[in-house]
Amino acid sequence: MLSMSNVSSSGTPMAASPLTRACLEIDEYAAGLGWNRPARLFALVDTARLRKQEPRLASQLGLDQDDAGKAQYTPIEQDELPAGTPLDKFLGTIAWPDSVVGCALTVERLMLPPSAEAAVPTGMNEKQLAKWVAAHPERQEVRLTVAVLRDGSRESAVRLRDKDAASEVLTGAGLVPGLADALAATFA
Numbered sequence: 001m002l003s004m005s006n007v008s009s010s011g012t013p014m015a016a017s018p019l020t021r022a023c024l025e026i027d028e029y030a031a032g033l034g035w036n037r038p039a040r041l042f043a044l045v046d047t048a049r050l051r052k053q054e055p056r057l058a059s060q061l062g063l064d065q066d067d068a069g070k071a072q073y074t075p076i077e078q079d080e081l082p083a084g085t086p087l088d089k090f091l092g093t094i095a096w097p098d099s100v101v102g103c104a105l106t107v108e109r110l111m112l113p114p115s116a117e118a119a120v121p122t123g124m125n126e127k128q129l130a131k132w133v134a135a136h137p138e139r140q141e142v143r144l145t146v147a148v149l150r151d152g153s154r155e156s157a158v159r160l161r162d163k164d165a166a167s168e169v170l171t172g173a174g175l176v177p178g179l180a181d182a183l184a185a186t187f188a
Contacts, residue, residue, distance in 0.1 A: 018072035019155045020171055023104060023147040026075050027157040027169055030106045030143060035161060037108065039087060041094075042075040044102035044147065050074055053099075075104060087182075094186040103183055104147035110139045146176050148183045156180065 016024065026042055051058040063074060081090055087107065096103065110133050112120075124132060133139055141161035148154050156175035160168065173180075 016171075017155070019102070019147055019149060019153050022073040022075055022102075023145050023155040023157045024166075024169065024171065026104050026106055026147070027143065027145040027159060028166060029075075030145065031159065031164065031166070035108065035141070035143070035164075038083075039081050039105060039107040041078040041081060042104040042106075042147075043078060043096065043100045044073040044075055044104060044149070045099060046101050047072055047074045049099070073102060091182045091186055096186060102147060102149035102153075103186060104145060105179065105183060106143060106145040107179075108141065108143050110134055111142045112136055113138055113140070144176050144179065146179045146183060148180055148187075150187050152184065154180045154184070 022044055026040075030037065030040060047058075047063060050061075051063055061074065061076075081087070091105075094103075110130075112133060116136060116138050120129070121132065143159045143161075145157040145159075146154070147156075154173045156172055156179075158170040158175055
């Protein structure tokens with residue numbers, strides 16, 4: 001967990017890697033939109049390359065030259081994900097151009113504590129399991145933000161709805177491995 005002494009005024013840890021900073025920037029953006037939102041997909045582009053190759057776009061995005069060195073990756077939100085399409089099937093259709101160095105996804109889910117895993121009934125299909133989790137008294141609403149780079153680097157940010165503050169966001173490369181794998185596969 002992040003403590004305020006290790007966090008800048010923007011909510012980003014001062015010693016964070018460039019990928020962690022990008023992941024937290026996306027988390028903060030999603031937090032500003034509120035809860036109960038659809039999944040959002042982002043391309044990650046190299047900020048210096050964007051400034052050089054697309055100066056007009058960089059200016060529109062507020063990436064001024066005097067900010068050089070602050071943000072190595074610039075997240076660019078993609079079109080809304082198609083409604084009714086399972087996330088794994090949608091991610092399987094994505095192919096990124098070479099100018100995209102990574103991607104990120106933010107999605108809301110219900111999560112149970114490890115202590116509740118032993119009580120999960122067997123033999124349920126996906127819809128039944130989702131309904132069971134939604135009715136569980138220990139469920140937590142979470143927003144997951146996962147970012148991956150072409151080189152295999154990964155980062156995740158997890159925000160609990162009950163602790164909806166930048167200082168309470170958990171980060172780590174291995175927090176959401178399945179989603180990170182699915183995003184990494186979009187570069188295969």
